[in-house]
Amino acid sequence: MKAEDFKSMEKVRREYLKKIRQLSFLEFSREKWEELKKLVYKVVPLDVDVVIDDTTLREGVQMAGIVSPHPSDSCRIACLLRDIGVERLEVLTYTKSDQEAIKRMRDENLGEILAAWSRAAKEDIDLALKLDFKQIGISHPVSYIHFEKWTDKPVEQLFTRVTEAVEYARDHGLTIFVHGEDSTRADWEFEKAFINTVADAGASVYRICDTVGCGVSDPQAPLPHGIPAKVAHIKKETKIPYIEIHAHDDLGNAVENTMATVRAASGLYDKVYVSTTFLGLGDRAGGAETEKVILNCYLHHGIDKWNLSPLRELAMFIASSTNFNMPLNKAIVGDSAFAHESGIHVHGISTLPLTYETFPPELVGHERTIVVG
Template sequence: MKIYRDYDDLPKIKLPLGQEVSISDSTIRDGAQMPGIVVRSHHKVKIYEYLHRIGIEKLETFVYNERDRKAIKLMQDLGYEFPEITGWARANPADIDMVLNVDGIEETGILMSVSDPHIFDKMGLKSREAAEKKYLDALQYAVDHGLRTRAHIEDMTRADNYNFVFPLVKQIMDIDPDCTIRICDTIGFGVPFEGVDEPYGLPAIIKHLRNELNVKNIETHCHDDFGLAVPNSIAGYWYGANWSNVTFLGIGERAGNAELEKILLFLMRRIEGFDKYNLECLVEFAQFMEKEIGIRIPRNKSVVGKNVFAHESGIHTAGVIKNPFTYEPYPPEIVGGKRTFLVGDSSGIEVLRYKVQEALNELMNVHIEVDKNDKRLREIQADIQKLYNEDKRVSCISDEEILAYVKKYFMFNPMVSKDMHRQDEDDNPQEAPTGKFSRDPHLHGVD
């Protein structure tokens, strides 16, 4: 019989194809296009430092203006081997020249819009053939000038793949056999389900690229308009992609991109054989993004939200206090988080006891254990529930308020039970107790 009582007891999933997989980050390129924020040069450098601490393999950036190039120079001056800084260009020689003019960049992405709305309406081209020529000429120019390439196949999940995109990819591979083919699920129409074909099925697209066109490097770039960016990215790995392109916190245009932190956590905690990334700075990274760039992080956001390791309800807190594995899917320190217990309207006696003990420990500077049937503990619980019952409270009870309750009920009330037959101090001052906690049957002090 299998017993699962600890994190290490749980089995991990194996990628069926066993390929090595990597991550490229677009936080300072695609992510920086998020409406309402400005990512300045020093922000980009700090983001680069966090990505280095994590162990991300590649980062892509614009090279169009002075602040882009300033940030690149500052990043390069740090001397890090990774993430490799790569460029991004539209499919024309002028853009590629801009990449070539930045010392130290050896790889660029090239945008290749393939859906009919993009070809005809956005770009104003006369035909698919015109688009094909434009893209292949740009790719050839980059290769001729010594750049490694990524073909960003934009809006592939709304395109005519069999009649246009796959033949285009075959010609791309003829020019550059090592080109990374980036499947861009530009407005989130892709789905991760096997058996779904044209044009939405990510598994079908990936398998065709891998098995029929012999593409060596396949990358997903998924947007979250339908909430499927992370599932689609993971499905990419499952069916043979070896790269995913993501942004931290999923920032980007509209609903954003696949979230770096979620992909990292899934790989490290759920997939067999992953130990190359360090996730301990993820919470710190998120705090930086919130404070310095103004990205509002929901309290319940996976991995980095403030509530991820916060416990309030009675059943949950009782379980976590006894064994965190009961309700926490991974230890807080994995991502640099911290476990907290909150007292609110759904809290039971166990979490209140924990918080009261915590407050007593702070006051007395010794380890104090409180019996859950202690009358004073029940009085505090009654006071708190009265607040919620009478609709006088709409938030949790703060640590400062718990401390005040502890002072009121434990420090100022008599501490010796009646059944101890304590004499009044006025009757016999010589026998008055000097250690308040030592004679209370409900409290146990441990030095």
């Protein structure tokens, strides 16, 4: 390599490191960090508002092997989520404990952001109305595999069933989201007709449910598994005003499928809903983590609408109130997320924390740990 190449690299390096050193800190400063972030990470701006519908208190608590939090704990979880900036909270309505939690949330003025989970059944909608919900999510399968449980019901009857449920909810003043269960294994001709049917009946959002986590984030992946393809087809071929993503993590792709939806929705919709669970709690392998989706949006796309500082506190509280053994190496909020043990890493960290940290732990209310191995 030529001498001038080295000279040029050396110059770029020295200037870059000088700036970084000026913005580095031992005492956390949000302002300095934001400057540092601009220097280190290239933000790709998006043309869409990301609305989080956290379902920790519906999908999350249904997870096998954890306990349902006490209503007062559920209420505290909901309040912390609201403090972070979550704009819709999905909850269960069936048990006395669910209902007690809802009452407490209402007392904390969370009524407007609560959404009931419901089957396409009058009795569920009546229950939501009785509990004074303003928003309801009506869940209905859209894949033929899931119709196996209804061998006796022809498709026409299934359309009637969901139409009646949506119209009933609409006629009683509810804002309606429809969850297309197993969307990523659905026949597109059926799903398209289904989406148009629920849109006609009054639903404002269609939730793409990647129920068994087989969705693919690659923009080239075809229907039904390809998530960006599905977003584009829904925009082009249906009349539903908004879309949402609910991704499961059976193959480890939940966060990325959620982010793929956000990217695909950018420029097509003015807002996109993401259905996430804190810590990724949920059936089987759980779902996309609320905290990971927030940090992805923040770091990669410069979305600065959430309050990040309660993230660690909320993680600890959910783990203790559900008896969930949070893995040490849980990204962002786990005990080891900012722990450094090996000699090289500890040296790097003590010189410049950014060396082995994506962002400073204080940003999410966490702290750095140096472990003597």
